[in-house]
Amino acid sequence: MLFRANKKYSREVSLYEPIGVDKDGESVTLVDVVEMDNREILDTIILSQDVKELYDAYDKCLKDNEKMVIRLRYGLFGLQEKTQREIAQMLGISRSYVSRIEKKAIEKLRQEIG
Numbered sequence: 001m002l003f004r005a006n007k008k009y010s011r012e013v014s015l016y017e018p019i020g021v022d023k024d025g026e027s028v029t030l031v032d033v034v035e036m037d038n039r040e041i042l043d044t045i046i047l048s049q050d051v052k053e054l055y056d057a058y059d060k061c062l063k064d065n066e067k068m069v070i071r072l073r074y075g076l077f078g079l080q081e082k083t084q085r086e087i088a089q090m091l092g093i094s095r096s097y098v099s100r101i102e103k104k105a106i107e108k109l110r111q112e113i114g
Helices: 002-007 030-034 039-061 064-074 084-091 095-113
Strands: 018-021 027-029
Touching (some): 064 095
Antiparallel strands (some): 018 027
């Protein structure tokens, strides 16, 4: 029975299992052989998914004042990035309060995404 159970796994191969060596003596894995030629496309797709997830978390879990600080601080939605001091002057609050709002908002985003 053990042989029958192991037989169905005999065709499974790990992508990271060494399949040989190259001319320099380094081991070559299956993932090295079948890896995509154009990694930029994959990276672009992953980045766009990450950005969408970030914007969804932004809309879902932040309060209005947190959204404004993050939007101004990081130049989201076509705005120009601003310093904490500039944001504080615009909103009529202290720079340290802007810093606390930003820190709290980033932690909320981190928890929502992670």
